Amino acid sequence: MPRNTIRAESGVRDLTDAERADPLFVQSVERAMKVLSAFHETERPLSLSDISERIKVDRSAVQRMVHTLRALGYLRRDANGQGIVPGLRLLDHTLDMLRLDPLVRRATPVLQELRGSVKERVDLSLFDDLRVIYAVRLQTKRQTFNTTLVGHSVPTFCSSGGWAILSRLPEDQARDILERSDRRPFTPHTLGTPDEILEQVRTARAEGYALACNQILIGEIAAGFPVMDADGRPVAAIHVAGSLSEWSADEFISFVVPHAEAAARAISLY
Template identity: 55%
Template sequence: MSKAKGPPAQAATPDPRLYIQAVERAMRVLEVFGHDPQPLSLAEIAAAVGIDKSGAQRLCHTLRHLGYLEADPGGQGLRPGLRLMDRSFDFLRMHPLVERATPALMELRRATQERVDLSLPDDLSIVYAVRLQSKRETFFATLVGRRLPAFCSSGGRAMMAALPDAVVEDILARSDRRPLTPRTITALPALRAKIAEARTDGYALACEEGLLGEIVLAAAVRDRQGRPVAAIHIAASLSEWEEADFRRRMAPLAMEAARALSG
């Protein structure tokens, strides 16, 4: 069993004396587009958030005024506004690990000539914070902020390998283990085996589990207490790499970069 401590516990429910439900509803309006990435009407937003159309109209009017929503130029409804990009910029420039990791990731990108990513853990998911592209990419694979389930991503498994068994079991039990591709591993015994493999090897590998034709290898970055705080990914095309060759070439580079950023 890994000796690293689990992530800090969070309150199961917010303190009702401090919790502002109007703010929650506004955030839920913005989050709707993460589940349905297309322009949405007021009626569609109201249904997705679980509020009446009048309430949705007031929230959307306010968010449009502030620049967090905008009208779709094609007249199909509302979509996220440009002001949201400012908040992403704020997060990235103020995150100490993102700033410290960027030069190392750029060097790793030069050494591998393949896509290099940095992901951050968020409970059951990983979120890509840095993405340095290679010569061929699909659109979504280039975007900062993309979220993937931890259970089926190399970065998620690499970070879970640095957690105690009880924490890993909790993550797997709460995960929605629907497959992203026909090759996504979803069975619990097989997932436990992949995480155990990552503990032994020092890195995790996922082959076509998030995107067909893609192989991704990841190593965890740890803090001073040994807790996983990020993962470094190297991704490539199976049309150019055999799995064994990819492991042999990329695993030492990913692990060395992760060690350099740990602590």
């Protein structure tokens, strides 16, 4: 059965006791960030008890932190008064991240030109270990709520951009990412074993792009193209996605790949 995902797992490890004991580490900041992170895996407002349970902090401490974050505008009551939701001030930080990221700035005009050429959905995703996070999303005729949201993420193991990024990593590093991933399928066609996925990664390495059909959404065909930094490391990927009801794989490759490969070269620093 397909999974509904708000964001894919990041693979970020927990901090060690030694890191928390560092005199420069401020535990109250960590706890405040945990309060904000409590909303990552929910589709409804949260109560104080919900937040307390999710972050494993006692309710009275959560109440004080939530009160402070509400006063600062980072949390608010939902419109129906049913609980707490993220506040508008968080969008200021999203804007700061995107406008100060040189890759996003460099990529945006190139992606706009690419979308105009291929007339299909074009995304830029940033590599984050077990997932890729969408930083630019340019839609066309097929739009759903999730496909319009910057910050939405999908697993590296089953996305065209993820395969493209993995194809530019040493194979032992790619295998490590696959083995640490939650590889539960999104569709009946989602590849699930590291060996199966590595076959696609090797093909992407040889071809210069990755092609994924029916991996996350039934009926979707997507091509992924690695974006490299100045040291030759994959840091992002371009995704171009279309519908299998409108494209055969050969037609999609023939039309999309030359445009998207040129865009990836233009964005890459290597």
